Amino acid sequence: MSIYTFNLLVGYEPNGVDVAQASRAKLLRDLGVQSTFVFTTWPSPEKLAYYLSLGHRDEELLYAQLAFTDQEKTVPQQTVGALQMALQLTRLDIIEQSEEKICYQLADNNVLVFHLDPYHPDCVRYVDYLLGTTIIKREYYGACKLVTEYFQYGSVIRRTYHDQNGRIAFEEARQGGHWLSKMGPEILTSQTEVMRRFLSKLSLKKEDLILVDRASRMEFARPLLEQRSSAKLAMVFHSEHEFENGQLNYEYYYVFKYAQRFDAFITATEAQKEVLQQTLAKQDCHGIPIYTIPVGHLEKLTGSLEGRRPFSLMTASRLDPRKRLDLAIRVVATAHLTLPDLRFDIYGKGGEEDNLQNLIQELGAQDYIYLRGHADLQQIYPRYQAYLTTSQWETFGLTLMEAAGAGLALLGFDARYGNPTFIKDGKNGFLVDYSEKIPEADLVKELANRLVELFQGNVTPFHQASYELASCYLTSKVQEVWKQALKDMGQLDEKEI
Incomplete structure (x- = not known):
């Protein structure tokens, strides 16, 4: 059995789905289940490095366009010495060398740069050809040359995919704002047709499972729905699918239109599963099993030897309008009038950064509310007493899970789906009634009151309650959920475990 995940996204900001996919990769790997994560677009070095940093492994990645070549291995294997010899370079040509790269001076002001792979010692991931300081070509290597990119004014205009003998087997070229494939x-004039050809190359069997994490405006969506293999097809919901006003999320338009093409749906919480069942019933769609599988897991529960700083509060998310961090800032500014020692740190980056900083200045809160940017949060969570979220919906809430796993008290709105999953009112934190009809000033006031109540009382019992709740999301527990779901789908039997 193989599990194929569509897809690892290229060209967008990092998001929670990426983290969820990496969590799935580790859980399935530890279960001994063969899983493959598909790039439907060739990734830049930075994007690939990002996914590898999350915990993906080279041998579990599949690049759709390379399926049209005879390349079987994409793991970097070309050593510096071997590639140096193949390109007729010598150590005397080296003008700069570090742990990350080696630069060679060529004739006519050309420079060639070996970019070394951090996961495979002494191996080259890709080579840049520079004319002065301008990149003109880039070659990617596995056991041999995989892909060549050609640049104009800093952008890729052509990409060739090679057989093992170097012959071009597949090619992409930019024509205006579109890509053509040869x-x-x-x-081939559409990426949809490329994906259709790619799927036919997979030779999917009934034991295989295709997991779709994204469907809206994805070039693989229609070919996946139309493919006639006996493999099972399941949709993983990462967003709200039906808003409280009854409108469906456009992101899942095709999912509901062709719901009967799916063999299973997967939600991250029981709360969303219940709503999804109601949505499908309204669409007169019955009989499709829905599995609840957390999209994240905890390796362990964490604490701090240094202790938690008194009156410390944090949050972590993309600085995105949907997260409504402006409300969080107003909540803390209001609570600070009663709790002068309160400190609030906001971790994350995003397009709202300037607006949020301006709001902090406007409220005169710059001495106790700080934008901290990106950080490795695992060692940061335990320094705080509480975590505040003002998002008006979360399908899961990875940072909520992580904060609970570090024992923080949690505060937020009683809004779908993550908040009521991780915040148990009066036990490990406080939930405030939420509706789109409630004035924002009232929401801010009520959440500020709960924040004051938390810090004026004994916070310690809340910490213990968070640890107890988070223990359900430890690796072994979530692995068991995956194992049972795969058994129920008929994709796994005892012999495979």
């Missing part, structure tokens, strides 16, 4: 004498 396979032998044939020109």
Whole structure:
């Protein structure tokens, strides 16, 4: 059995789905289940490094366009010495060297740069060809050359995919704002057609499972729905699918239109599963099993030897309008009038950074509310007493899970789905009634009151309650959920475990 995940996204900001996919990769790996994560677009070095840093492994990645070549291995294997010899370079040509790269001076002001792979010692991941300081070509290597990119004014205009003998087997070229693909004498004018050809190359079997994390405006969505293999197809919901006013999220338009094409749906919480069942019933769609599988897991529960700083509060998320961090800032500014020692740190980056900083200045809160940017949060969570979220919906809430796993008290709105999953009112934190009809000033006031109540009381019992709740999300527990779901789908039996 193989599990194929569509897809690892290229060209967008990092998000929670990326983290959820990496969590799934580790859980399935530890279960001994073969899983493959598909790039439907060739990733830049920075994007690939990002996914590898999350915990993905080279041998579990599949690049759709390379399926049209005879390349079987994409793990970097070309050593510096071997590639140096193949490109007729010597150590005398080296003008700069570090742990990350080696630069060679060529004739006519050309520079060639070996970019070394941090996961495979002494191996080259890719090579840049520079004319002065301008990149003109880039070559990617596995056991041999995989892909060549050609640049104009800093952007890729052509990409060739090579067989092991170096022959071009597949090619992409930019024409205006569109990409055309060439396979032998044939020109493919749409990425949808490329994906259709790619799926036919997979030779999917009934034991295989395709997990779809994204469907809206994805070039693989229609081919996946139309493919006629006996493999099972499951949709993983990472967003709200039906808003409280009854409108469906456009992101899942095709999912509901062709719901009967799916063999299973997966939600991250029981709360969303219940709403999804109601949504499907309204669409007159019955009989499709829905599994609840957390999209994250905890390796362990964490604490701090240094202790928690008194009156310390934090949050962590993309600085995005949907997260409503402006409300969090107003909540803390209001509570600070009663709790002068209160400190609030906001971790994350995003497009709202300037607006949030301006709001902090406007409220005169710059001495106790700080934008901290990106950080490795695992060692940071335990320094705080409480975690505040003002998001008006979360399908899961990875940072809520992590904060609970570090024993923080949690505060937020009683809004779908993550908050009531991780915040148990009066036990490990406080939930405030939420509705789109409630004035924002009232929401801010009520949440500020709960924040004051928390810090004026004994916070310690809340910490213990968070630890107890978070223990349900430890690796072994979530692995068991995956194992049972795969058994129920008929994709796994005892012999495979």
